[in-house]
Amino acid sequence: MQKNSNLVAVALITSLFFLWGFALNLNPILIPHLKKACQLTDFQSSLIDSASYIAYFLLPIPAALFMKKYGYKGGIVLGLLLFSFGAALFYPAAAVRNYGFFLGALFIVFSGMAFLETAANPLITLIGDPKSATQRINLAQSFNGFAAVSSTYFGGMFILSGNSLTEAQTAAMPPAELNTFLNKEASSVQMPFVVISLVVFVVAIMVWRTTFPPVKEESAAELKDEQRPLSVRIGELLRNKHLMSGVLAEFFYVGAQSCVSSFFIRFSERVAGFEEKPAANYLAIAFGGFMAGRFIGTFLMRYFNPVKLLVTYTIINIILIICAVNLHGTAAVYTLMGVWFFMSIMFPTIFSLSIKDLGAKTKLGSSLVIMGIVGGALLPPLMGRISDMFNIQIAYMVPCACFVGILWFAVKNLKVKNVEIVAGH
Template structure:
């Protein structure tokens, strides 16, 4: 493979990090938008995250098996095709204004994303000098961070109309007028997701035409583990208290992240009195705070014990969420942006602490921790139920439980002085 071919391959595989990051960070926009267009409760709108994160929970193992048989390039191509199909399905879903159709489309999109995420990191490691593999992974992950900032911004500009009816305005409309309004709102996702699908297909075509090195794992190809053996290994790993606690901590972290960002626009509207579009811009600012927190946190870990930093960030988030509960107005949105800053280091730090000392079992242990992201499918609906039963302020008490458990996990690891923090969500 020539130097030019490696550069092209690296650029294409790096684009995958941007693609799934962009889609995942459109979810907070979709939660607010579909709540309005499909006339949903907060609980129902939270199922946007559930459809996405359940795909991530269910598909990684089937994706790994598919790639074991057909290669990583085959897995990437299938992932991109699934992703594009899911994006195209938004067009008919909007035409019939069916929320179940939207959720099915999202599940297809993130089934494809699960294939992409399973393949991307191993590919980056072989596309160049092994001594610079860590640098390449971090470079590629930076595009995931860029997508996290651009997704809400693009969604706020091209999807949200900025027009939300009050109960009185809705009651004053005739059924035909209300139906026209809701149809127009639903249709605003059609063109953006059509464009996303076309761009993804272009990337799939370019990857299809580009020679990519195949990754061969000698151990994986020479030893076929049966299901009973795999279950025995999982059972053995789950007896390790630090790993078990780490899986639970990751469950709570991803759930808190999904819920906090997913209801951000609704919170800004109800508590701070912001209009829909300005609220989306505050959401974009919050994702920039997250990215700033990730970079600054990584820098601080050179001088501060990462475990102590994790514990301090958990305490800060608990304090901020309590403050948010008791106060009202725009300051609470600023405080919520602070929460996104302090939760930024949690995924990679919890991940690194959890796999510490697993040795040859690190690969399987890592898979179990990644499966903990099902928290993103679980915590937001709980927040939605709380919001529907009371109000959005009470819903934001739920993440306090999440960060409190992560604080407990951090305290059990205080003896750890140094830590190699990996990239992650």
């Protein structure tokens, strides 16, 4: 009976990896869609990423403190309810076609996701046989990758209309007709997000009704460390140069990932003349490369030093983006698609290197590394501003610069031989 209960709990926790991966990877669909429906600049549309990722900066430590008091299950239920509520708000946001409303809804969605990620990554390793903990988290992460592919197809099919207006067509259209067109575009997000909201709410009920096995994770050293003031513990970690360089590297990585993904459809339209639906299909293929890269990278790490692999992959991505910036037509799009494959190992490898040898401070240090995800909130607007000022190809030098920062971190850690890859994103 206990074994069956564990299996249900593991299945539910694994589903969370799919849910947040699905929502996170709808942003590259929402950015061009809301840009059109709300008549935004590239800079304004990039605030979709800002509203999403700022939650990851603000919520990890509060989420950890909440779960310290109410447990993992309480944190997960709260996270799912926030997720469901935020998704439901897309319906009225589309009805009034208010961009600020959309951004507020996204912030609530991703606040929920911050709770889910803070809980699910450690919990999946703590439920069940400790000997199979690594296999469980790798299996769960594979659902995260599958979600990235499926969400892009879902968004391309049910959200993107394939109808775009040039600036000349927009200017020539009568105001009433233009308003009708834009309202129809905005309304296409309503039913997909209502469905997402309902599915997430059902999962929240299932988690609430499921009995989770008791977990004991704190060692004696961790319990002793947690009795000291939080400000003192954070201050010590902020003075840890290795950890802080890892936080910065994760800032660069998530910023690069967001920039590359969020503007891909825009890039494909401008550089290769693709329409938005075919561009979304190419993006889904690129995410498939990311998922394949996770499996292949995990296999290669059995035979090659993960840090050397990180150095190699980063150099390749710098070269690929420089080529994408200088090529034209479909060649530029195909080159850019290759970047996802070589991004696949970066988040978990940087994460694992960052928290290496933290001992009793590992959990709090991990929260600081997760806060580095705020790069996804700050760097896409910079890229959007450069795109508005120059063009989308030149703007892709922003993620290129991010990969240079990651290369600096990787080279600094070349002497590290044993790295236990513990998390992914």
